Amino acid sequence: xxxxxxxxxxxxxxxxxxxxxxxxxxxxxxxxxxxxxxxxxxxxxxxxxxxxxxxxxxxxxxxxxxxxxxxxxxxxxxxxxxxxxxxxxxxxxxxxxxxxxxxxxxxxxxxxxxxxxxxxxxxxxxxxxxxxxxxxxxxxxxxxxxxxxxxxxxxxxxxxxxxxxxxxxxxxxxxxxxxxxxxxxxxxxxxxxxxxxxxxxxxxxxxxxxxxxxxxxxxxxx
Ligand SMILES: [Zn+2]
Numbered sequence: 001x002x003x004x005x006x007x008x009x010x011x012x013x014x015x016x017x018x019x020x021x022x023x024x025x026x027x028x029x030x031x032x033x034x035x036x037x038x039x040x041x042x043x044x045x046x047x048x049x050x051x052x053x054x055x056x057x058x059x060x061x062x063x064x065x066x067x068x069x070x071x072x073x074x075x076x077x078x079x080x081x082x083x084x085x086x087x088x089x090x091x092x093x094x095x096x097x098x099x100x101x102x103x104x105x106x107x108x109x110x111x112x113x114x115x116x117x118x119x120x121x122x123x124x125x126x127x128x129x130x131x132x133x134x135x136x137x138x139x140x141x142x143x144x145x146x147x148x149x150x151x152x153x154x155x156x157x158x159x160x161x162x163x164x165x166x167x168x169x170x171x172x173x174x175x176x177x178x179x180x181x182x183x184x185x186x187x188x189x190x191x192x193x194x195x196x197x198x199x200x201x202x203x204x205x206x207x208x209x210x211x212x213x214x215x216x217x218x219x220x221x222x
Contacts, residue, residue, distance in 0.1 A: 008033070008089030009114045010220070011096060011105070011199075013190060014122030015183045016176075017132035018205045019147065019212065023122060024093040026213050034087050036078055038094030042066060045074055071095060072104045079112045089114070099189040106197075118220055119194040122205035122212065126180055133176045137165040150208050 010027055014020040021037060028035035046057040056066060075095050082090065096102040096119075109117055124132075135148040137155075141163025146152050157165060194200040201219045205212055 009092065009109060009117035010089075011092045011117060011119045012094075012122065013096060013119060013187065013194075014205060015124060015126075015129045015187070016179055017129040017136075018122040018124045019149070019209060020120075020122045021093055022147075022209055023120070023212060023216060024091045026209075027216065028091045030217070032088055034082065034085075034090040036075075036090050036092050036095070038071065038075075041074060041078060065097070068098060068100045068104070071097075071101055072108065075105065076108050079108055079114075083112060096190055097183075098186045099193060102190045102193050117199060118201060119199045120216055120220070121191060121194075121200055121202045123202055124205040126184075128206055129180055130173075130176060133171055133179075134173050136168070136171060138168050139163040140166050 010024075010031075010033065012020040012024045012027075021039075024037065025035055027033065042056060042060065046053050046060065052070065056070065059066065072095075075092075092105070096105050106117075109115070132148045135153075137146045137148075138144065139146065139158035139161060142158060142161045144158055144160050144163075145168075146155055146158070146165060152159075155165065157163065191200065201216075203212060203215050203219065207215070
């Protein structure tokens with residue numbers, strides 16, 4: 001594969017529980033791309049004590065999503081900053097949850113001169129997502145999230161620090177069901193949009209983390 005053909009911008013999409021964050025991080029390591037996860041960046045933004053920082057903190061503590069306007073503004077600020085850095089490209093995770101965000105993200109990428117983006121959809125069934133999210137646990141001591149996949153299902157204590165594993169309060173079945181329904185409604189237009197642009201790569205997410213990663217590598221190197 002010629003270097004110029006490698007995607008410089010990879011956008012990950014997939015339902016909650018699909019493991020897209022994990023795959024995004026693996027991809028950024030493999031191709032030496034910067035990882036831009038909306039979760040981390042929004043949490044960092046909350047620490048700036050201005051109007052948006054304080055308001056973000058308030059709504060995110062309630063479990064509400066940041067509005068698209070704020071998402072795109074923050075993404076734009078990140079891309080502006082990256083113009084001053086020498087980077088090969090980046091992986092976007094969590095910026096294109098709804099159709100407006102997908103369209104505006106493309107405009108922002110064009111504006112800053114990042115062409116050649118690829119979009120990876122990690123597909124898992126509603127049932128699989130529901131199981132993974134309602135059964136995942138968190139370490140009480142170090143906060144590590146233990147996914148409900150493969151060997152991890154057998155863990156009785158945290159594999160990093162030995163701490164006690166508990167269920168997360170926001171992983172209640174009724175909350176998860178609502179989140180998945182919301183995802184389905186908002187994301188189908190996003191998926192169709194990327195399909196029309198011939199950017200979409202669909203990956204079977206119902207495999208081990210390693211096999212999902214292998215499939216992604218095969219697909220983007222083709
Ligand atoms: Zn732990």
